[in-house]
Amino acid sequence: MQIELNGDQMQVAEGLTLSGLITQMGLTGKRIAIELNLEIIPRSQHETTLLQESDKVEIVHAIGGG
Amino acid sequence: MSEQLNDPLIIAGKSYNSRLLVGTGKYKDLEETRLAIEASGAEIVTVAVRRTNIGQNPDEPNLLDVISPDRYTILPNTAGCFTAADAVRTCKLARELMDGHDLVKLEVLGDQKTLYPNVVDTLKAAEELVKDGFKVMVYTSDDPIVAKQLEEIGCVAIMPLGSMIGSGLGILNPHNINIIMEEAKVPVLVDAGVGTASDAAVAMEMGCEAVLMNTAIAAARDPILMASAMRKAIEAGREAYLAGRMPRKKYASASSPLDGIIAAK
Numbered sequence A: 001m002q003i004e005l006n007g008d009q010m011q012v013a014e015g016l017t018l019s020g021l022i023t024q025m026g027l028t029g030k031r032i033a034i035e036l037n038l039e040i041i042p043r044s045q046h047e048t049t050l051l052q053e054s055d056k057v058e059i060v061h062a063i064g065g066g
Numbered sequence B: 001m002s003e004q005l006n007d008p009l010i011i012a013g014k015s016y017n018s019r020l021l022v023g024t025g026k027y028k029d030l031e032e033t034r035l036a037i038e039a040s041g042a043e044i045v046t047v048a049v050r051r052t053n054i055g056q057n058p059d060e061p062n063l064l065d066v067i068s069p070d071r072y073t074i075l076p077n078t079a080g081c082f083t084a085a086d087a088v089r090t091c092k093l094a095r096e097l098m099d100g101h102d103l104v105k106l107e108v109l110g111d112q113k114t115l116y117p118n119v120v121d122t123l124k125a126a127e128e129l130v131k132d133g134f135k136v137m138v139y140t141s142d143d144p145i146v147a148k149q150l151e152e153i154g155c156v157a158i159m160p161l162g163s164m165i166g167s168g169l170g171i172l173n174p175h176n177i178n179i180i181m182e183e184a185k186v187p188v189l190v191d192a193g194v195g196t197a198s199d200a201a202v203a204m205e206m207g208c209e210a211v212l213m214n215t216a217i218a219a220a221r222d223p224i225l226m227a228s229a230m231r232k233a234i235e236a237g238r239e240a241y242l243a244g245r246m247p248r249k250k251y252a253s254a255s256s257p258l259d260g261i262i263a264a265k
Helices: A017-026 B030-040 B084-097 B119-131 B143-151 B173-182 B196-207 B223-243
Strands: A003-006 A009-013 A034-035 A056-064 B009-011 B014-016 B020-022 B044-051 B073-077 B101-108 B136-142 B157-160 B188-193 B212-213
Touching: A017 A034, A017 A056, A034 B084, A034 B196, A056 B030, B009 B157, B020 B223, B030 B223, B044 B084, B073 B084, B084 B101, B084 B119, B084 B143, B084 B212, B101 B119, B119 B136, B119 B143, B136 B143, B143 B157, B143 B173, B157 B173, B196 B212, B196 B223
Parallel strands: A003 A056, B020 B044, B020 B212, B044 B073, B073 B101, B101 B136, B136 B157, B188 B212
Antiparallel strands: A003 A009, A034 A056, A056 B044, B009 B014
C-alpha cells in the first residue's frame, strides 16, 4: 500500500505498524516524534498503531536552531 | 560571583544561574556546537524540530546526543513556522520528542526577508498552546501592547526582538523594551538582534531578565571565544544593573580631592 512519509510517497507492506516503519527506516532507538494524519502518536502506541492506505506520516527530530 | 549574589533567573517556576540562553543553529558541526554552548555557560538551549532525513546516514550523531537533555533545559522552537497552525503542530511534536517536557519557544514569522514576528498568528498560537498546557516563551516584536496581550494569555516569558533575527544590529528601540519591562510581571528577555558582547551587556544593564542569542555566537570568527565573551557580558550587564549606574551629569566631577594640590598660589 502507499503512504506518504515526510512528504514523499512510498510503498509499504500491508499490516505495517509504526514500530515496523521505524525499524525499516533505520530509526530504532533514535529520539524522534511521529505524527500520523496530523495526530501525535505517543511512543507507547507505536507498537500497536497500524498504518492504512494513504496515511500521512511525519517523523521529526531535533536539529540545531535558534 | 553570580552564585554569591544568589540572583537566579526564574522561568516557569524553575531557577537558572545563567541568564544567557543560546541557540544551536548555524554552527560548523556538532563539536563546535558543543564547545560553544559549554563556553557560554547557558543552561537553556534552543533546538529546532525538523523532518528526519529518511535513509540518509542513520549513524549520523544526533544533536541531543551532544546537547543532553539531562544537562540542559532544551527549549524547542517553532522557527520557520509562518502560521499559528504550523507552530502549534511543531510544539506538539516537540513535546512528544522531549517526553512531555512542555517549555517551548513560540515564534511565528511574517516573511522570509525580515523574519519579523507575525503577531496576529503569534497571539493565536499562544492562546492555543497555553490552553493545551504548554509553558510558552514567546518571541515577539517590541510592541508593548502585543507584549501585554501575550502576557495576559499566559505566556511565561516575553521575548521582544532587539532587532531582526540574525541581523546583529543590536537593540534598536530600547525605549520600547523599557516600556515592555515596566508593564510585565513575567520575565522579559531580549531575543534576536544581539551582534556582539556590548549589545548583550546593554540589554542586561537595562534590566532585561536574560538574553537569547544564536547568530552572534555562531557567526563570530571564533564562536567559542565569542560564547565566552557573551557569558561575561551577560554577567557584567546584570551586575551593573543590580549595582545601579551613576547618574549622568552635564559637566565634569573630579575623582581626586581638590584639597592639598601642589600649585603656585
